[in-house]
Amino acid sequence: MTFIAKPAVRHPSLPTNELGLTTRDYEGVMSTLCAGCGHDSVTAAVIQAFFELGIAPHRVAKLSGIGCSSKTPTYFLNQAHGFNAVHGRMPSIAAGANAANRDLIYVGVSGDGDSLSIGLGQLCHAIRRNINMLYIIENNGVYGLTKGQFSASADVGSLSKRGDPNPLAPMDPVALALGMGGTFVARSFSGDKPQLVPILKAGLAHPGFALVDVISPCVTFNDHEGSTKSYLFTRRHYHEALSADFVPAEKEIKAEYAEGGTIDVAVHGGGVIRFRKVPEGYDPTDRDAVTAYLGERHQEGEIVTGLLFVEPESRDYHGLKKTVETPLVDLPYEELCPGSEQLAELMNEFR
Amino acid sequence: MRGDSVIKINQFAIKLATVNGTGSASANALLMQAIFRMGIPVSGKNVFPSNIQGLPTWYEIRVDREEYTARAQEFDMMVAMNPESYGRDVAEVRPGGYLVYDSSWPLDPALARDDITFLGTPLAQMCIEHFEGARERVLMKNIAYVGVLAALVELDLDVVDAMLRERFGTKEHLMESNLRAIRLGFEFAREHFDCPLPIRLEKMDATQDSIMIDGNTAAALGCLYAGATVGAWYPITPATSLMDAFLHFCRRYREDAESGERRYCVVQAEDELAAAGVAIGAGWMGARAFTPTSGPGISLMSEFIGLAYYTEIPAVFFDIQRTGPSTGMPTRTQQADLLSVAYASHGDTKHIALFPANPHECFELTVQAFDLADRYQTPVFVVSDLDIGMNDWMCERLEWSDDYRPDRGKILSAEELEELDVFYRYVDADGDGVCARTLPGTHPKGAYFARGSGHDRYGRYTEDAKQYVDVVDRLTRKFANAAENLPAPIVELAPDSSLGVITLGSCDAAVREGVDQLARDGIAASLLRIRSFPFSAAVKEFLEQHDQLIVVEMNRDAQLRRLLVLETGVPQHRMGSIRYYGGSPMTANQVVAGVRRELEGVTA
Numbered sequence: 010m011t012f013i014a015k016p017a018v019r020h021p022s023l024p025t026n027e028l029g030l031t032t033r034d035y036e037g038v039m040s041t042l043c044a045g046c047g048h049d050s051v052t053a054a055v056i057q058a059f060f061e062l063g064i065a066p067h068r069v070a071k072l073s074g075i076g077c078s079s080k081t082p083t084y085f086l087n088q089a090h091g092f093n094a095v096h097g098r099m100p101s102i103a104a105g106a107n108a109a110n111r112d113l114i115y116v117g118v119s120g121d122g123d124s125l126s127i128g129l130g131q132l133c134h135a136i137r138r139n140i141n142m143l144y145i146i147e148n149n150g151v152y153g154l155t156k157g158q159f160s161a162s163a164d165v166g167s168l169s170k171r172g173d174p175n176p177l178a179p180m181d182p183v184a185l186a187l188g189m190g191g192t193f194v195a196r197s198f199s200g201d202k203p204q205l206v207p208i209l210k211a212g213l214a215h216p217g218f219a220l221v222d223v224i225s226p227c228v229t230f231n232d233h234e235g236s237t238k239s240y241l242f243t244r245r246h247y248h249e250a251l252s253a254d255f256v257p258a259e260k261e262i263k264a265e266y267a268e269g270g271t272i273d274v275a276v277h278g279g280g281v282i283r284f285r286k287v288p289e290g291y292d293p294t295d296r297d298a299v300t301a302y303l304g305e306r307h308q309e310g311e312i313v314t315g316l317l318f319v320e321p322e323s324r325d326y327h328g329l330k331k332t333v334e335t336p337l338v339d340l341p342y343e344e345l346c347p348g349s350e351q352l353a354e355l356m357n358e359f360r
Numbered sequence: 361m362r363g364d365s366v367i368k369i370n371q372f373a374i375k376l377a378t379v380n381g382t383g384s385a386s387a388n389a390l391l392m393q394a395i396f397r398m399g400i401p402v403s404g405k406n407v408f409p410s411n412i413q414g415l416p417t418w419y420e421i422r423v424d425r426e427e428y429t430a431r432a433q434e435f436d437m438m439v440a441m442n443p444e445s446y447g448r449d450v451a452e453v454r455p456g457g458y459l460v461y462d463s464s465w466p467l468d469p470a471l472a473r474d475d476i477t478f479l480g481t482p483l484a485q486m487c488i489e490h491f492e493g494a495r496e497r498v499l500m501k502n503i504a505y506v507g508v509l510a511a512l513v514e515l516d517l518d519v520v521d522a523m524l525r526e527r528f529g530t531k532e533h534l535m536e537s538n539l540r541a542i543r544l545g546f547e548f549a550r551e552h553f554d555c556p557l558p559i560r561l562e563k564m565d566a567t568q569d570s571i572m573i574d575g576n577t578a579a580a581l582g583c584l585y586a587g588a589t590v591g592a593w594y595p596i597t598p599a600t601s602l603m604d605a606f607l608h609f610c611r612r613y614r615e616d617a618e619s620g621e622r623r624y625c626v627v628q629a630e631d632e633l634a635a636a637g638v639a640i641g642a643g644w645m646g647a648r649a650f651t652p653t654s655g656p657g658i659s660l661m662s663e664f665i666g667l668a669y670y671t672e673i674p675a676v677f678f679d680i681q682r683t684g685p686s687t688g689m690p691t692r693t694q695q696a697d698l699l700s701v702a703y704a705s706h707g708d709t710k711h712i713a714l715f716p717a718n719p720h721e722c723f724e725l726t727v728q729a730f731d732l733a734d735r736y737q738t739p740v741f742v743v744s745d746l747d748i749g750m751n752d753w754m755c756e757r758l759e760w761s762d763d764y765r766p767d768r769g770k771i772l773s774a775e776e777l778e779e780l781d782v783f784y785r786y787v788d789a790d791g792d793g794v795c796a797r798t799l800p801g802t803h804p805k806g807a808y809f810a811r812g813s814g815h816d817r818y819g820r821y822t823e824d825a826k827q828y829v830d831v832v833d834r835l836t837r838k839f840a841n842a843a844e845n846l847p848a849p850i851v852e853l854a855p856d857s858s859l860g861v862i863t864l865g866s867c868d869a870a871v872r873e874g875v876d877q878l879a880r881d882g883i884a885a886s887l888l889r890i891r892s893f894p895f896s897a898a899v900k901e902f903l904e905q906h907d908q909l910i911v912v913e914m915n916r917d918a919q920l921r922r923l924l925v926l927e928t929g930v931p932q933h934r935m936g937s938i939r940y941y942g943g944s945p946m947t948a949n950q951v952v953a954g955v956r957r958e959l960e961g962v963t964a
Contacts (some may be wrong), residue, residue: 065806070645075931083809083821089802092671094809095663101592101634105641105649106800108590108625113645113801117915131637333512333621337589338646338799340623342766347589347613349760351584356757359571360397 015039027063034199037084040078047199047225047240048147052084052203055116055145058209059086062257069114070106074099074128077154078147078225097128100135100144104326107140108310110336111327114213115142121162122152125180129161132182136189141218141325143212146182147199149227151240157230168235182222183317187300192220192320194255194299196313198243199226204252208316211255216277217323224312236346237350246312250302251291253316256281273323282319365558370400370425372559373432374509376439377449381413383499384441388419389752390527391506394519395423396572396754399564403429404752405945410597410690416445425564429754430869436559437512439505441483446471458557460508463499473534479553481508491537500541507545513640514556516563517546571757575748576652578719579678580605581758582726583650584613587766588676591650592627594657597690598746599680602652621782632657636664639675640739640770643668645770645812646771646799647729650676655684655697658704666705667812669835672797673784674733674740674769676726681745683943692943695865696915702893702923708832710839713741713893714847717868718748720755725847725891731767736842737744737797745914745946747866770796777803784808785819786831791840839894845893849899854884860906861955862935864920865891867946868913874951883955885910890920895927903930910936910958912951936961 012194015038023031037058040049059069060164066088073079075096082091088091088262094102124146126134135144140251150163159167163175186194193215197205205223212219224243226232258279272284274294292298299318319324326332376391378384388404395402403422409415422432433452440446440461446468453459455475461467463480463684472478483504487497510517520542528535549555580602583591593603614623629635635651642649653661658679668675681697683689701713712732714725726742733740770790775797777783785808786795798806808819816827816833865873868889875885888902903909903924911921918937925932938954940946 018409023403063806067807068801070800088804088807089796090807091809092641093809093810093813095667098637098664101629101637102641102644103590104627104634105590105638105643106645107641108627108638109645109647109649110801130630131634134634138627153769197447247952295640296566307903327625331620331622332625333616333623337623337625337642340589344588344623345589346585346764349762351613352758355581359573360393360569 026060028065030060030119032060034055034088035066035086037082037087040081042080043229045228046077047149047223047227048078048081049084050199050202051145051147051205051223051225052081054205054209056085057202057206058213061206062210064213068112069116072099072106072115072117074119074123074125076120076152077227078118079123081118081147094319097123097126098131099123100128100131100140102240103142104135104138104140106330107142107326108337109339110169111141111289111332115140116213117142117144118146118152119146121146121148121150121160125161125182129180133185133189136186136191136220138326139192139217139323141217141327143209143221145209146220146222147225148182148222148238149225149231149237151227151231153227153230162238166236167237170230170233170235172235181304182220184300186220187303187318188294191220192217192323194225194318195316196317196337198224198247198314200240200244201247201314204249204300204314207252207254211253211276211316214257214276214278214280215319215323216311217320217325235241243312246310248306248311248313249286250306250313250315250317251287251293252285254283254285256283274319275325282316284316285292294321296320367558367560368436369560369562370423370564371421372436373422373434374437374439375435375452376419376421376441376450376505378417378441378447378502379420379924380409380411380415382399382502384419384502387506388421390503390520390523391509391515391521392421392752393572394515395421395525395561396570397519398516398566399567399593400431400561401425401427401564401566401754402909403754405431406427406751408691408945416442423561425566426677427566428869428873428948430873431947433949439509441502441505444860445674458512458559459908460505460512463893467831479507479512479549480550481506481545481548483545486548490540490544498539500537503538503541504545507542507547508549509839510542510554511546511549512553512557514560514562516561517542526722528951564852567754569757570754572754573719573758574601574724574733574750574752575716575719576602576680576750578723578734578758579652579726579744579749580609582723583676583730584609584649585760586727588648588650588730590627590638590642590647591624592629592635592649592651593630593653594632594635596632596654596657596926598682598750599652599654599657599678601750602678602680602793605671628757632660633664636661636677639677640664640668640673643673643675643733644800648676648734648766650678652678652680654680654682655700656687658697658700662705664908665706665711666709668739669709669711670812671810672737672795673810674737676729676733677739677741679741679743680749681743685942689943691943693854693866694914694941694942694943695745695867696917696919697743698915698919698923701743711739711741712736712839712842712846713743715743715864715891715893717814717865717889718755719753720758721891722748723758727764728847732842732846734769736794736838736951737769738838743865745866770794772796772802772806774803777805779944780805782810784817786815786817786834788817788834792841793834795859809867843896846894846896848896849891849902850887850889851898852887853880854886857884857886858907859883859885859959860888860902860909861885861912862888862902862909862920862924863912867914870946870948873911873948874955877952878955883959885955893923895924899924900928903928908936909934910938910955912938912946912954914940916941
């Protein structure tokens with residue numbers, strides 16, 4: 010039996026959200042990942058983010074591809090519909106699902122193998138289309154399920170478990186998303202839940218493709234001395250460039266003039282992303298400046314984290330395609346079929 | 361004049377050899393449509409290169425008062441407008457036939473044939489004299505040959521005038537140029553040739569209830585009328601025009617006049633893999649979704665097709681077949697994807713496939729494909745080909761019943777879910793192999809995890825042998841039940857004949873004509889046209905009823921015969937085989953010759 014249900018015990022003192030649900034209502038089945046896996050921490054952050062936003066779980070569609078990371082959608086939101094697609098192809102399933110029903114909330118969980126190698130093309134085009142979804146890459150630099158091959162995000166010189174250095178240049182999902190016109194780009198660390206939860210919340214609120222690259226160490230195959238994706242290495246080189254909170258519309262504080270080091274970016278559809286501890290001269294809405302900043306910090310050996318870039322004028326795929334507001338799946342058939350008279354008339358044009 | 365003296369009214373074929381990108385397609389369409397409007401049954405085959413401009417291209421027009429529409433077996437007349445292909449074009453005219461060519465330059469004496477009539481018309485010279493500018497001169501040269509033909513075969517010029525008026529409307533200049541070019545050709549021919557020729561047109565009343573339409577346009581209308589809202593595709597010949605047509609109709613019928621809001625979403629995907637993913641994702645959400653492609657696309661989509669099969673998600677896939685393998689001949693036709701579609705994807709998979717034989721069926725079977733995909737919660741393939749998809753066919757007007765409502769199959773509503781204690785996705789409650797499904801967002805109780813990995817009837821991940829087998833065995837039952845509810849085969853029994861001819865798709869026209877011809881020669885054969893896979897009992901019954909069977913198809917490896925062997929258990933030695941796979945549509949004489957050859961083989 011590889012499917013493990015969690016006992017439905019609920020502590021009476023657990024806090025509830027506006028829907029009267031506790032975090033337990035946002036959980037899934039028991040994780041079967043290795044003890045200490047970064048991905049389980051990300052799952053906990055996802056649960057927390059959905060709980061705090063008070064989203065009805067059944068209005069969520071959770072998707073993934075193949076790999077350790079892609080197992081995680083079963084570990085959160087039991088009442089959400091899930092889709093475990095084929096390897097690297099989750100973005101196209103999400104694009105089709107979102108095309109059909111724009112009203113659901115979409116969250117995709119992928120890994121560096123799933124998104125940066127076999128699925129790189131689909132990821133790029135999901136970014137280009139600005140599909141309205143939160144897209145989490147649980148990035149550990151290694152293929153776990155096939156036992157430890159380097160992935161495309163492994164750094165040059167990073168050592169495999171048996172001691173071989175990786176010779177190939179890494180793919181950086183953050184740089185990729187910035188270059189592809191991504192409208193929401195963040196990097197975080199599975200070991201920093203206080204940073205990750207607000208980023209996930211902001212990503213869920215963002216009307217477009219929200220890419221969150223989460224360094225999420227693999228305790229079994231990539232947590233050793235010499236690895237650049239280990240807990241230790243990440244903690245040593247980790248630099249939070251700025252922190253971000255998502256303030257929902259109803260809780261919005263009308264502060265036109267933010268305090269020093271704070272930048273507010275309004276989210277289309279409600280709420281505000283509040284950036285704090287913003288370095289002097291850093292503008293999270295200036296793509297070129299953010300790209301340059303990240304390049305400089307990378308040269309210094311820093312792993313820059315935080316909600317790094319957001320496009321305030323983001324228009325998602327439906328906005329770009331002018332689709333009706335009503336989800337296509339909810340349109341009555343009568344509004345789709347032109348009927349017999351129109352066809353009879355049309356036939357005259359084929360004579 | 362060496363032309364034959366037998367007068368052939370409304371029963372001849374013309375081939376037009378031109379250079380692609382010179383407006384000849386427009387001239388040829390004009391010609392064919394004018395014949396159609398004269399009430400005369402007509403069909404056209406476009407033989408075109410995989411190229412935009414400058415290469416040889418041909419258009420074949422067959423006029424047949426008896427309404428046979430298969431590709432013509434010989435050509436009574438060639439309109440040779442391309443010096444590059446003169447050699448083969450001259451050779452292709454039947455003895456006693458005619459060759460119209462541009463005599464602005466002398467014809468190479470080596471091309472001379474004394475058994476055909478050469479009708480030289482200085483088209484280029486006339487157009488240089490009467491038109492300005494290089495482009496217009498080239499375009500009008502092609503329109504001018506319509507005028508020449510009008511005189512030679514008595515094409516009704518009033519009909520042509522009316523069509524030009526419809527086409528150009530208020531664009532006076534274009535209208536005037538076209539009319540002038542046609543008159544130039546017409547008058548020259550009247551003056552210099554013995555008009556009309558023995559092959560000629562005469563008004564009939566046989567096309568009133570018909571239309572001229574290509575299969576891709578008809579299939580696009582099927583998608584529109586079936587209520588498809590999400591389409592995804594990657595451009596590929598010969599499937600591209602299906603999505604082009606769908607978009608055209610959606611702009612017309614599915615956009616809000618004021619706001620411009622669209623009641624459809626078409627995704628031009630980055631490749632066929634993504635196109636399949638989009639269709640499946642939308643099907644999962646409950647939209648009617650489709651993707652048009654051709655053989656190479658099916659190869660790329662195969663992994664996703666298996667996912668949809670195993671997760672039981674509806675989606676409609678169009679395979680507008682072209683000549684394979686690999687890139688093959690992208691602008692030529694074939695039926696060589698039968699096996700790859702029937703069992704697309706790794707592991708034990710099997711798919712519902714429908715085989716339209718003409719544009720009318722493209723429309724009808726497309727609508728049925730969406731119903732079947734929903735009812736059986738599985739990918740359904742509409743397997744057409746380049747000949748059906750891209751050529752204009754004369755067929756019955758498409759009609760629609762406003763009583764139609766989509767058959768969405770077993771989808772649980774929020775109310776039904778509320779009543780349930782618990783929902784499990786893959787429990788076969790009705791015993792027909794089809795389980796109830798839920799759509800995301802409907803109700804908290806409806807949630808399940810769609811996954812391509814091993815799952816049990818409760819939708820849970822499994823690696824347990826019994827639980828795995830339980831689900832895949834139910835899928836077998838589902839397809840066995842589906843077989844009897846698919847579009848039925850067309851069976852035409854010849855009384856007391858033990859000979860049965862089996863075919864599918866676009867071979868139909870040639871096979872019918874061939875079987876009629878054989879009947880006139882005293883060889884009676886029953887006909888079975890397969891319209892769906894998996895095969896129904898009616899197919900097996902036909903195989904049992906006939907001692908001698910011959911399968912006619914357009915691929916090298918006798919794929920239909922193989923499928924019949926695999927699925928019905930009828931031994932291969934009982935089925936003869938006629939195959940043509942050179943890329944052109946089949947002709948009746950290939951069928952006739954093939955049947956005779958098979959019969960001789962038996963008696964020998």
